[in-house]
Amino acid sequence: MTEANRIRMMSFSLIxxxxxLWEVLCIVxxxxxxxxxxxxxxxxxxxxxxxxxxxxxxxTLYSTLTGFVLGVIIGVSIGVLIGTSRVxxxxxxxxxxxxxxxxxxxxxPIFVLWFGSGTTPAILTAMVICVFPIVVNIATxxxxxxxxxxxxxxxxxxxxxxxxxxxGLPRTMPYFFASLKVAITLSFxxxxxxxxxxxxxxxxxxxxxxxxxxxxxxxxxxxxVLALMGVALYAFFSFLESRVTGWATRGNDIAIT
Amino acid sequence: MNMTSDISAKAMxxxxxxxxxxxxxxxxxxxxxxxxxxxxxxVVFGSGDKAVTALSPTxxxxxxxxxxxxxxxxxxxxxxxxxxxxxxIQPSSGNVLLGGREAAAKELRIxxxxxxPTMLPWLTIEKNxxxxxxxxxxxxxTFQRDRKGAYRDRVHALLEQxxxxxxxxxFPWQLSGGMLQRANLCRxxxxxxxxxxxxxxxxxxxxxxxxxxxxxxxxxxxDRKPTVLLVTHDLREAGFLARRICVMSARPGRIISDKAVxxxxxxxxxxxxxxxxVEMTQGLRELIAQIRK
Numbered sequence: 001m002t003e004a005n006r007i008r009m010m011s012f013s014l015i016x017x018x019x020x021l022w023e024v025l026c027i028v029x030x031x032x033x034x035x036x037x038x039x040x041x042x043x044x045x046x047x048x049x050x051x052x053x054x055x056x057x058x059x060t061l062y063s064t065l066t067g068f069v070l071g072v073i074i075g076v077s078i079g080v081l082i083g084t085s086r087v088x089x090x091x092x093x094x095x096x097x098x099x100x101x102x103x104x105x106x107x108x109p110i111f112v113l114w115f116g117s118g119t120t121p122a123i124l125t126a127m128v129i130c131v132f133p134i135v136v137n138i139a140t141x142x143x144x145x146x147x148x149x150x151x152x153x154x155x156x157x158x159x160x161x162x163x164x165x166x167x168g169l170p171r172t173m174p175y176f177f178a179s180l181k182v183a184i185t186l187s188f189x190x191x192x193x194x195x196x197x198x199x200x201x202x203x204x205x206x207x208x209x210x211x212x213x214x215x216x217x218x219x220x221x222x223x224x225v226l227a228l229m230g231v232a233l234y235a236f237f238s239f240l241e242s243r244v245t246g247w248a249t250r251g252n253d254i255a256i257t
Numbered sequence: 258m259n260m261t262s263d264i265s266a267k268a269m270x271x272x273x274x275x276x277x278x279x280x281x282x283x284x285x286x287x288x289x290x291x292x293x294x295x296x297x298x299x300v301v302f303g304s305g306d307k308a309v310t311a312l313s314p315t316x317x318x319x320x321x322x323x324x325x326x327x328x329x330x331x332x333x334x335x336x337x338x339x340x341x342x343x344x345x346i347q348p349s350s351g352n353v354l355l356g357g358r359e360a361a362a363k364e365l366r367i368x369x370x371x372x373x374p375t376m377l378p379w380l381t382i383e384k385n386x387x388x389x390x391x392x393x394x395x396x397x398x399t400f401q402r403d404r405k406g407a408y409r410d411r412v413h414a415l416l417e418q419x420x421x422x423x424x425x426x427x428f429p430w431q432l433s434g435g436m437l438q439r440a441n442l443c444r445x446x447x448x449x450x451x452x453x454x455x456x457x458x459x460x461x462x463x464x465x466x467x468x469x470x471x472x473x474x475x476x477x478x479x480d481r482k483p484t485v486l487l488v489t490h491d492l493r494e495a496g497f498l499a500r501r502i503c504v505m506s507a508r509p510g511r512i513i514s515d516k517a518v519x520x521x522x523x524x525x526x527x528x529x530x531x532x533x534x535v536e537m538t539q540g541l542r543e544l545i546a547q548i549r550k
Contacts, residue, residue: 149375152444155343155367155454158392166388170379247379247428 037217045217060203067126068187075131079138100132117198122191129190130183137179141172174248177241184233290357292484293319297351310509311337324485326495326502334510335488368450372460374437376429383425389448435466453483492538
């Protein structure tokens with residue numbers, strides 16, 4: 001068995017072990033299912049209530065991805081702007097840091113005030129929460145282009161646009177993908193957060209309603225669904241990253257000697 | 258737009274330069290205007306109390322096809338002259354003319370290589386070397402059409418000349434330092450520059466690799482005859498490669514000695530152990546030692 005496979009096996013066992021321990025502790029300590037339902041109960045709930053959950057899953061996925069895409073577009077634009085201009089970087093950075101330090105839960109009421117409850121605040125929350133890590137990573141990637149390399153291109157007569165296109169942006173790709181992995185999970189947090197506060201659809205709302213009806217295992221089923229979606233999207237962007245920016249990790253297995 | 262007529266006339270991309278592996282070897286017409294001319298050019302960084310003079314007013318003239326080596330103690334402004342010649346910085350006073358015109362007029366095509374090979378890690382060596390063709394006129398006009406044909410052959414021919422033929426498809430991190438520096442030379446030469454600017458290109462290499470690359474550079478130079486300005490702190494490198502050696506004083510730099518190297522080219526690597534050569538480098542060494550005191 002290779003090292004990588006062994007780690008994968010251990011990781012898998014850890015997950016299984018975690019749920020087994022949970023199940024066993026619940027039985028041994030006789031925990032009420034109103035406090036902490038057993039994983040087996042949660043799975044049963046997930047299975048039986050899945051038809052009800054499905055439209056909410058789609059709703060959350062829709063809010064998250066729309067917000068995420070908007071966030072990426074805005075984040076990349078701002079990042080390119082302040083990463084290519086030292087002046088813009090200096091001028092805009094304090095404001096950006098200020099924005100990013102606002103707890104995002106605090107902006108949900110404002111969005112609700114402006115757009116009413118429902119999908120729009122969820123999308124917007126997902127968007128604002130994921131913009132900042134993208135901006136920072138794009139700007140950092142662009143700002144740290146080797147000066148020697150820029151000099152070589154400038155002497156060739158390259159325009160700013162050509163330097164950005166041929167060197168700046170490809171060089172920034174590893175930073176960009178690292179930030180996408182962070183951003184997609186944050187978008188989830190944002191969308192669910194907003195659904196919990198102000199929506200009648202989405203997993204966040206399901207969990208809220210379920211908890212007020214003491215359907216605790218449904219609350220946990222919602223959590224599991226969220227975790228699974230998060231992992232799936234993270235894995236997707238990880239895969240994309242390894243395909244696009246494989247040069248940055250230079251794994252030994254692809255080295256030709 | 259009258260500058261384009263001159264450039265495009267002499268170097269439209271040559272179609273597949275087979276079988277002779279010399280991409281676009283061009284006849285060098287006797288040009289009345291010197292390639293580089295510094296007229297009392299000085300460079301001062303900063304202003305007021307914090308002003309640092311990097312280069313005292315310097316006058317220097319290089320004819321087309323010449324090979325000049327700049328040597329001197331570190332921090333003496335060697336690289337400053339190079340950056341003036343490449344129009345990366347402007348003189349604080351005086352003029353810098355390239356091919357008889359203001360440097361910004363881009364009368365001359367320039368190739369440049371630093372000590373750091375700065376290959377783009379996400380591109381293969383072939384695509385790295387091809388990069389200037391994507392950016393420099395007139396090559397960029399037909400880049401989309403020729404990048405898989407004529408330009409590719411052109412890159413391969415040049416890579417073959419420096420012994421990197423089998424590494425065209427490799428990525429930079431798969432190559433040794435010496436190989437990367439050869440690829441760097443190729444990238445500086447692929448667009449057939451009039452002016453080749455080299456800033457300590459072999460500084461980070463071991464002695465054997467360095468001597469190997471001296472010979473490769475000499476061959477490339479004699480083959481294409483660009484005007485070469487080489488900044489180095491290796492006196493033997495300067496003596497072996499250059500036709501003319503200028504010694505610079507410590508900061509604020511100025512040129513204190515300007516001597517021709519009369520040995521005929523091509524030179525054999527063994528020449529660096531000949532009495533004449535040793536005497537010449539010894540003289541340079543003493544000169545620089547005096548400046549440093």
